[in-house]
Amino acid sequence: MTESIRIASSVYAANDAFARQNRLLFAGKKLVALNMISSPGSGKTSVLERMAARYGSALAVITGDIQTTFDADRLKAAGAAAVQIETGGSCHLSAAMVHKALTRMDLDNKKLLVIENVGNLVCPAAFDLGENKKIAVLSVAEGDEKVAKYPALFARAAAVIVNKTDLLPYVNFSVDRVREDCLKLNREIRMFPLSCTTGEGFEVWMDYCAGLTN
Amino acid sequence: MTESIRIASSVYAANDAFARQNRLLFAGKKLVALNMISSPGSGKTSVLERMAARYGSALAVITGDIQTTFDADRLKAAGAAAVQIETGGSCHLSAAMVHKALTRMDLDNKKLLVIENVGNLVCPAAFDLGENKKIAVLSVAEGDEKVAKYPALFARAAAVIVNKTDLLPYVNFSVDRVREDCLKLNREIRMFPLSCTTGEGFEVWMDYCAGLTN
Numbered sequence: 105m106t107e108s109i110r111i112a113s114s115v116y117a118a119n120d121a122f123a124r125q126n127r128l129l130f131a132g133k134k135l136v137a138l139n140m141i142s143s144p145g146s147g148k149t150s151v152l153e154r155m156a157a158r159y160g161s162a163l164a165v166i167t168g169d170i171q172t173t174f175d176a177d178r179l180k181a182a183g184a185a186a187v188q189i190e191t192g193g194s195c196h197l198s199a200a201m202v203h204k205a206l207t208r209m210d211l212d213n214k215k216l217l218v219i220e221n222v223g224n225l226v227c228p229a230a231f232d233l234g235e236n237k238k239i240a241v242l243s244v245a246e247g248d249e250k251v252a253k254y255p256a257l258f259a260r261a262a263a264v265i266v267n268k269t270d271l272l273p274y275v276n277f278s279v280d281r282v283r284e285d286c287l288k289l290n291r292e293i294r295m296f297p298l299s300c301t302t303g304e305g306f307e308v309w310m311d312y313c314a315g316l317t318n
Numbered sequence: 319m320t321e322s323i324r325i326a327s328s329v330y331a332a333n334d335a336f337a338r339q340n341r342l343l344f345a346g347k348k349l350v351a352l353n354m355i356s357s358p359g360s361g362k363t364s365v366l367e368r369m370a371a372r373y374g375s376a377l378a379v380i381t382g383d384i385q386t387t388f389d390a391d392r393l394k395a396a397g398a399a400a401v402q403i404e405t406g407g408s409c410h411l412s413a414a415m416v417h418k419a420l421t422r423m424d425l426d427n428k429k430l431l432v433i434e435n436v437g438n439l440v441c442p443a444a445f446d447l448g449e450n451k452k453i454a455v456l457s458v459a460e461g462d463e464k465v466a467k468y469p470a471l472f473a474r475a476a477a478v479i480v481n482k483t484d485l486l487p488y489v490n491f492s493v494d495r496v497r498e499d500c501l502k503l504n505r506e507i508r509m510f511p512l513s514c515t516t517g518e519g520f521e522v523w524m525d526y527c528a529g530l531t532n
Contacts, residue, residue, distance in 0.1 A: 195441050249388055
């Protein structure tokens with residue numbers, strides 16, 4: 105085992121101990137927790153704003169960014185119970201960061217918890233936060249080869265939101281190619297093409313969320 | 319000094335030794351090297367395709383991806399001399415990876431070398447590859463708050479390409495806000511709004527590249 109692999113193993117072991125604690129907490133509350141992962145600018149916060157308009161304060165969000173509290177501010181304004189983690193440089197949320205944020209939240213009377221990860225299609229996929237499901241978000245403006253280029257996330261995600269479908273007339277993007285590439289990695293993956301601008305496809309995503317249980 | 323800081327320092331020291339070697343090689347060849355960094359899907363490869371149409375094989379590109387050789391294939395088809403690095407999981411290029419790729423390239427008779435980093439707005443900013451300048455690319459589809467959220471790259475970049483300006487009529491994005499946020503971090507930064515689809519603004523970027531010397 106090389107030194108870098110030993111270091112990585114120890115980082116993951118420490119992370120997984122906190123992830124187990126988070127998972128037990130969510131199970132005790134019968135609360136479904138989603139870990140939402142994407143590139144910067146794919147529209148995670150816009151999806152959550154629309155969800156907050158429906159769930160109100162029954163939607164809890166932990167939102168991670170390197171810097172700024174923009175996202176939590178937007179989600180509180182939309183009615184959700186939101187807590188911001190500023191990672192101060194870290195390119196992903198760790199289970200320990202989420203564990204600490206959970207101490208600042210009232211999880212009673214919540215229907216759903218979404219952890220909005222740092223905008224990064226790579227590193228967050230490797231860290232279990234104790235969530236029930238990973239949700240990938242991909243905007244049609246990013247290009248349809250992203251599943252093949254960044255397979256780790258899509259192999260582990262339960263669902264993919266293909267966002268900004270209102271931009272499809274103006275960009276080269278095949279939803280079918282994304283679906284095919286996802287299914288090659290992961291036969292169980294669910295696809296949700298939608299637009300937060302027009303609302304197209306959003307109800308199908310909301311129905312999926314309503315059917316989740318822990 | 320905590321253990322994580324000690325590990326990080328040793329990683330950066332090892333990286334910087336290779337970065338120095340790369341920098342000496344570029345200086346010896348009087349070759350300008352750019353390190354192009356952005357989120358996935360901001361359009362780095364499209365910018366390079368348009369540059370290749372002008373430079374032909376006088377443009378050398380080292381392109382980094384977790385997986386696939388799509389980008390190098392596209393750039394060779396466009397006429398550039400391109401070498402792909404598949405990082406096999408790593409979220410950024412290291413100077414050692416670039417050093418190894420350089421042994422596979424003929425750098426004589428080149429006017430410009432662009433290192434197209436892994437699509438990631440966070441981690442690549444921390445690794446010196448020996449380049450002369452870091453170039454950030456931001457697509458207007460990503461949102462105009464990205465400079466404030468991911469300041470490390472924009473504080474270190476010599477220039478920012480604001481790409482996909484053809485999509486401005488369909489998205490909420492203020493080029494002025496991005497310019498102001500960049501200038502707060504970095505008074506010397508240059509801005510290049512452009513579209514690879516329509517060609518708008520591209521000549522200004524090409525003029526900037528033509529004026530660079532090493």
